[in-house]
Amino acid sequence: MEDKKVITLTSDFGYADSYVAQIKGVIHSINPTSTIIDVTHEISKFNIQTGAFMLASAAPYFPKGTVHVAVVDPGVGTKRRALAIKTKQGYFVGPDNGLLILAAERQGITGIYELTNPKYMLPEVSGTFHGRDVFAPAAAYIEKGVNPARFGPKVEEPVRPEFVQVKHEKDSIIGRILHVDSFGNIITNLRKTDVPKETLNIKIQDTEFKLKLKKTYGETKPKDTMALIGSHGFLEIAINRGNAAEKFNAKMGTEITITPN
Amino acid sequence: MEDKKVITLTSDFGYADSYVAQIKGVIHSINPTSTIIDVTHEISKFNIQTGAFMLASAAPYFPKGTVHVAVVDPGVGTKRRALAIKTKQGYFVGPDNGLLILAAERQGITGIYELTNPKYMLPEVSGTFHGRDVFAPAAAYIEKGVNPARFGPKVEEPVRPEFVQVKHEKDSIIGRILHVDSFGNIITNLRKTDVPKETLNIKIQDTEFKLKLKKTYGETKPKDTMALIGSHGFLEIAINRGNAAEKFNAKMGTEITITPN
Amino acid sequence: MEDKKVITLTSDFGYADSYVAQIKGVIHSINPTSTIIDVTHEISKFNIQTGAFMLASAAPYFPKGTVHVAVVDPGVGTKRRALAIKTKQGYFVGPDNGLLILAAERQGITGIYELTNPKYMLPEVSGTFHGRDVFAPAAAYIEKGVNPARFGPKVEEPVRPEFVQVKHEKDSIIGRILHVDSFGNIITNLRKTDVPKETLNIKIQDTEFKLKLKKTYGETKPKDTMALIGSHGFLEIAINRGNAAEKFNAKMGTEITITPN
Numbered sequence: 036m037e038d039k040k041v042i043t044l045t046s047d048f049g050y051a052d053s054y055v056a057q058i059k060g061v062i063h064s065i066n067p068t069s070t071i072i073d074v075t076h077e078i079s080k081f082n083i084q085t086g087a088f089m090l091a092s093a094a095p096y097f098p099k100g101t102v103h104v105a106v107v108d109p110g111v112g113t114k115r116r117a118l119a120i121k122t123k124q125g126y127f128v129g130p131d132n133g134l135l136i137l138a139a140e141r142q143g144i145t146g147i148y149e150l151t152n153p154k155y156m157l158p159e160v161s162g163t164f165h166g167r168d169v170f171a172p173a174a175a176y177i178e179k180g181v182n183p184a185r186f187g188p189k190v191e192e193p194v195r196p197e198f199v200q201v202k203h204e205k206d207s208i209i210g211r212i213l214h215v216d217s218f219g220n221i222i223t224n225l226r227k228t229d230v231p232k233e234t235l236n237i238k239i240q241d242t243e244f245k246l247k248l249k250k251t252y253g254e255t256k257p258k259d260t261m262a263l264i265g266s267h268g269f270l271e272i273a274i275n276r277g278n279a280a281e282k283f284n285a286k287m288g289t290e291i292t293i294t295p296n
Numbered sequence: 297m298e299d300k301k302v303i304t305l306t307s308d309f310g311y312a313d314s315y316v317a318q319i320k321g322v323i324h325s326i327n328p329t330s331t332i333i334d335v336t337h338e339i340s341k342f343n344i345q346t347g348a349f350m351l352a353s354a355a356p357y358f359p360k361g362t363v364h365v366a367v368v369d370p371g372v373g374t375k376r377r378a379l380a381i382k383t384k385q386g387y388f389v390g391p392d393n394g395l396l397i398l399a400a401e402r403q404g405i406t407g408i409y410e411l412t413n414p415k416y417m418l419p420e421v422s423g424t425f426h427g428r429d430v431f432a433p434a435a436a437y438i439e440k441g442v443n444p445a446r447f448g449p450k451v452e453e454p455v456r457p458e459f460v461q462v463k464h465e466k467d468s469i470i471g472r473i474l475h476v477d478s479f480g481n482i483i484t485n486l487r488k489t490d491v492p493k494e495t496l497n498i499k500i501q502d503t504e505f506k507l508k509l510k511k512t513y514g515e516t517k518p519k520d521t522m523a524l525i526g527s528h529g530f531l532e533i534a535i536n537r538g539n540a541a542e543k544f545n546a547k548m549g550t551e552i553t554i555t556p557n
Numbered sequence: 558m559e560d561k562k563v564i565t566l567t568s569d570f571g572y573a574d575s576y577v578a579q580i581k582g583v584i585h586s587i588n589p590t591s592t593i594i595d596v597t598h599e600i601s602k603f604n605i606q607t608g609a610f611m612l613a614s615a616a617p618y619f620p621k622g623t624v625h626v627a628v629v630d631p632g633v634g635t636k637r638r639a640l641a642i643k644t645k646q647g648y649f650v651g652p653d654n655g656l657l658i659l660a661a662e663r664q665g666i667t668g669i670y671e672l673t674n675p676k677y678m679l680p681e682v683s684g685t686f687h688g689r690d691v692f693a694p695a696a697a698y699i700e701k702g703v704n705p706a707r708f709g710p711k712v713e714e715p716v717r718p719e720f721v722q723v724k725h726e727k728d729s730i731i732g733r734i735l736h737v738d739s740f741g742n743i744i745t746n747l748r749k750t751d752v753p754k755e756t757l758n759i760k761i762q763d764t765e766f767k768l769k770l771k772k773t774y775g776e777t778k779p780k781d782t783m784a785l786i787g788s789h790g791f792l793e794i795a796i797n798r799g800n801a802a803e804k805f806n807a808k809m810g811t812e813i814t815i816t817p818n
Contacts, residue, residue, distance in 0.1 A: 041585050043578065050311065050572065051338040053354035056304065059333045060357030063302050067359060071333075072581045072593075077573040093575035096582030096689065098589060161527050167357065266683050311572065312599040314615035317565065320594045321618030324563050328620060332594075422788050428618065 040178045041097055045074040045090045045105040046166060047081060054164070058104075058171045061157065065175035072097075074105075081109040083134050084198045084287060088214040088222070090127075091138035092267040097125065102174045103138065105129040106166035117150035117169050118190060119183035126183065128174045130165070133196035137213075140199070141226070141268060151187035198288065201229055212239075212289045213269060219278030221285050225270040231295035235262060237272065238292040239283040246272075301439045302358055306335040306351045306366040307427060308342065315425070319365070319432045322418065326436035335364075342370040344395050345459045345548060349475040349483070351388075352399035353528040358386065363435045364399065366390040367427035378411035378430050379451060380444035387444065389435045391426070394457035398474075401460070402487070402529060412448035459549065462490055473500075473550045474530060480539030482546050486531040492556035496523060498533065499553040500544040507533075562700045563619060567596040567612045567627040568688060569603065576686070580626075580693045583679065587697035596625075603631040605656050606720045606809060610736040610744070612649075613660035614789040619647065624696045625660065627651040628688035639672035639691050640712060641705035648705065650696045652687070655718035659735075662721070663748065663790060673709030720810065723751055734761075734811045735791060741800030743807050747792040753817035757784060759794065760814040761805040768794075 042062060048054040055076055062069050074093045078086040086107035094103055101124075108115075108130045116131035122142035127135040128150075150156070150169055155176050160168040177183055201224060202209040210225040221239070234247050246262040255261045257276045265271040272279050272291075279285070303323060309315040316337055323330050335354045339347040347368035355364055362385075369376075369391045377392035383403035388396040389411075411417070411430055416437050421429040438444055462485060463470040471486040482500070495508050507523040516522045518537045526532035533540050533552075540546070564584060570576040577598055584591050596615045600608040608629035616625055623646075630637075630652045638653035644664035649657040650672075672678070672691055677698050682690040699705055723746060724731040732747040743761070756769050768784040777783045779798045787793040794801050794813075801807070 051336055053335050053350045056333060056335040056354040057357045060354060064359040072578060074575050074578040075573055089575045093578040093582060096579045098586040164527065312597055314596050314611045317594060317596040317615040318618045321615060325620040
């Protein structure tokens with residue numbers, strides 16, 4: 036018996052309509068024993084970056100082989116590609132707009148395929164709801180053991196929006212702020228491998244400051260600014276019982292520059 | 297082994313209370329291997345018509361044999377009947393107030409039974425929460441293979457509210473507007489079989505217009521009005537990048553008259 | 558084969574973030590065949606009493622052996638203990654702040670254990686998210702058959718906040734109001750065994766009144782005040798088509814005194 040796989044769903048569909056249920060119905064019609072877990076369906080409408088962050092924050096906790104479906108898809112009905120990405124840990128299915136790539140790259144991508152083979156879609160594909168008609172069947176077939184290479188041609192250059200890009204310059208590393216949480220903590224797109232081990236010189240907007248990378252929130256005094264690799268695997272700037280985003284005037288998309296000391 | 301069945305839930309209970317969990321607990325107590333999928337629990341309180349539409353929009357995507365439970369039940373505690381409906385595709389369980397009938401009729405009804413046999417209810421049935429005490433056990437027993445004919449007497453005339461009725465008159469067909477979605481698209485209660493194949497003369501409120509039935513949204517220019525059979529199987533009037541409900545002054549319940557050309 | 562167990566989740570995490578999904582991912586990583594049911598994640602932030610009531614209202618409907626995880630945890634990161642409670646009906650996992658005890662005591666507690674053994678936690682335990690790092694693994698291991706006695710030392714005196722306490726005095730029984738529902742019905746922390754069988758003298762704030770315990774809502778006339786043991790197993794004071802909380806000036810935490818007649 037193949038290992039039991041899980042399918043996760045992330046979208047901006049909300050909980051008031053039946054869209055999410057339609058997706059789950061399609062998955063169960065193809066694979067009646069599926070286990071489907073919602074990441075969230077309350078991504079703000081068309082906000083690809085927040086969708087990407089939520090997916091990247093949840094994916095590391097799922098078992099090997101999990102198929103992650105994400106649908107924040109302002110380009111549905113246009114020529115934007117539909118993708119299935121295979122990684123060392125699992126699979127990602129959704130639009131080629133950057134939604135999947137942040138989480139997928141952290142798992143080590145081993146292949147990206149365009150979803151073009153109608154055999155793995157619903158018989159009628161609407162122009163507006165690929166979540167149900169294209170992505171859900173693809174995920175259910177992967178869960179059943181179909182190799183995503185059968186879905187369509189290999190994709191070499193998926194869309195990589197600014198929020199997944201990290202620039203390694205001669206003296207510094209430039210990343211972006213991915214997300215500001217409800218406590219005002221700043222989550223950047225920089226990963227452990229992007230960050231020199233010891234003291235960091237950090238620049239956000241016009242403020243420059245120097246910090247040692249901590250291991251936990253507990254290691255600082257109240258009101259101290261600290262830097263740590265958060266549970267999602269990204270560099271985070273926080274103020275113990277304070278609001279870092281406010282202090283540094285940081286928003287989603289703001290640049291952050293790290294200079295090794 | 298019998299085919300794996302799915303149970304879906306639709307209600308106006310919201311997500312903040314434990315009502316939905318109580319229903320799921322009862323189902324799992326009777327049938328520990330149930331797979332339960334939420335359609336939505338955010339139907340506005342006591343809005344039977346929206347509940348009926350949401351259920352009808354989701355049901356076609358579920359596998360054969362699925363048991364759909366729906367609870368929008370302003371009449372609970374009165375003499376309104378509780379029903380189990382068997383169709384060619386699956387089962388529907390809920391109050392006899394029109395909530396189930398729209399979705400069930402589309403699947404071809406083969407039998408309707410009143411839930412009167414206390415053997416298939418919880419030992420204590422409250423006057424206020426039949427979702428948990430009556431409908432959940434019935435659904436779990438159907439999933440286990442119990443024939444709904446054992447629940448109680450046959451029902452010949454279920455409640456059919458105005459929103460499920462279509463009048464076929466000599467020269468025209470009169471339906472109702474079921475739902476206006478967040479884009480202002482108008483979804484009617486007319487089905488493919490109600491609609492002549494070619495050009496349609498449509499009247500909504502005081503506006504009359506002529507349209508050809510399209511297959512997809514893509515076939516029209518921006519601001520064009522169009523008619524198509526939507527993914528839910530109902531005739532839909534939409535304006536490409538516009539708000540049809542506003543233009544035609546259409547609301548839930550408004551009449552729509554179709555005259556074949 | 559061991560009986561199929563269900564895991565339930567109750568929290569104040571909301572549905573917009575990926576926290577709940579992270580918990581589910583951890584559970585499925587340890588036990589891929591888990592069935593996880595949400596009670597609710599919309600407990601108002603840090604409101605232990607409402608969380609305790611929601612859990613206590615849902616738990617009785619779940620099958621024997623169910624593992625209930627609850628996370629309303631303002632003390633996370635402090636020295637508050639993490640608990641697994643074994644009862645005659647199932648298991649409860651969460652912080653030692655009163656959240657679990659109301660529901661657990663109704664099932665008959667047979668053992669309480671502190672979660673201290675790192676073998677049954679994630680390899681890295683954050684200071685802020687024990688729901689994922691400590692409680693989720695404990696629940697998954699219980700579902701797999703691990704005896705909670707292996708998690709850590711026995712706890713003899715769990716935290717019992719005022720809202721779970723009932724004082725039996727010479728002539729009277731003093732309880733607290735647990736919850737006021739959206740109809741203004743008053744749910745107390747008094748159970749069937751706390752309440753004398755026949756007529757009750759009840760005092761809430763400055764109002765005293767005498768009532769016979771009813772079996773159902775149906776037994777009274779509109780506007781009559783009534784007392785009954787509700788479906789959650791607690792004494793409830795309600796007014797047929799009226800608002801009892803308003804009439805008696807009752808809020809969450811208000812004392813209620815019962816004097817047997």
